[in-house]
């Protein structure tokens with residue numbers, strides 16, 4: 297096993313404050329801006345780095361077939377085993393086969409969005425396997441039997457108090473524990489698990505075609521232990537995570553850290569190629585990678601929308617998104633997922649409409665994905681394909697009629713303000729408030745009066 301670990305001793309812990317979902321989402325957004333300033337101070341020309349990153353990812357996605365084959369060949373040469381999974385069922389069956397063949401009893405997992413996409417936790421539980429989450433956020437979410445709410449900060453929807461109370465009830469943590477105490481408690485709780493687990497499951501941030509390696513960025517050191525200590529290591533990766541060469545990391549490691557958590561570099565940057573070799577002291581005896589398609593080639597088939605596959609999953613677009621701040625948790629995954637998910641699963645097409653197209657996501661994207669434009673491309677595609685429901689068709693028919701008639705337009709405006717919006721925006725928890733409308737008469741009435749215009 298060849299593992300290179302780049303350690304950044306200056307990394308920091310992000311503590312997000314707030315009692316309600318909305319407060320924490322806003323706090324995360326503000327923190328992201330502050331942290332980003334720190335992380336980006338390392339660049340003399342950030343735009344140049346973003347342009348290089350965008351170009352590299354675009355070129356890679358355009359030639360994905362070539363790079364995947366190169367990756368497979370090099371990964372096998374280094375002693376790893378490659379499994380291609382067309383869909384989630386294939387991927388889950390592959391995991392199950394490895395676990396059964398190895399007689400696995402204890403499994404540890406580090407943070408992996410691909411596992412969430414596969415519904416791996418529920419699957420393992422149904423199959424009767426015990427497993428432990430080793431990432432702090434995922435550990436909390438798993439203890440609460442919930443799903444993660446942010447691609448980088450999975451437990452963002454829970455306050456420190458809620459977490460302390462949860463772990464107090466389930467594992468005996470002192471109920472008044474603060475953030476640092478919670479992290480220490482989880483670390484102590486997991487220490488033995490790392491030593492006894494026989495299979496480690498991780499995700500990865502990048503696949504490197506040459507030399508067939510996987511790259512994992514992390515801040516807790518848990519992914520490193522999950523990969524190195526059990527005798528079997530399974531990596532779960534979407535086929536879109538590709539980079540052509542190791543030299544590309546000089547752009548992508550700092551860029552992902554800067555936009556993800558505002559660090560100059562993540563604390564641990566692991567580059568893993570192949571299982572343990574005779575001369576190695578530790579590392580897994582077997583290394584598998586499951587390359588998951590699950591509709592990514594459907595996204596690739598769209599000339600414009602394929603740009604979405606350039607995403608490096610930094611989470612910045614999700615952190616700044618006003619819809620996410622309001623709807624949050626599992627109702628709205630992320631702006632980039634609002635582009636890709638509907639192309640992967642047609643029943644998710646409503647996500648492409650859940651956007652104000654404000655453009656904040658585009659502004660913060662390190663690889664310059666034009667998310668608002670891609671959302672519009674999706675909307676057009678669904679209309680062209682007739683994938684619009686009757687209510688929506690009727691609504692736009694009526695809306696067009698109304699907008700073309702001054703009297704109806706004025707009436708609908710006043711009526712919507714008075715009746716519809718007030719009831720739609722009423723919020724029991726007080727998180728949303730309807731803006732107070734002016735008592736003045738509408739402009740067009742004022743104008744008619746002023747100009748004495750009938």
Ligand code: SF4
Nearest residue numbers: 607608610611613661
């Ligand atoms: S779309 Fe851009 S901002 Fe959003 S997660 Fe992907 S890389 Fe980050």
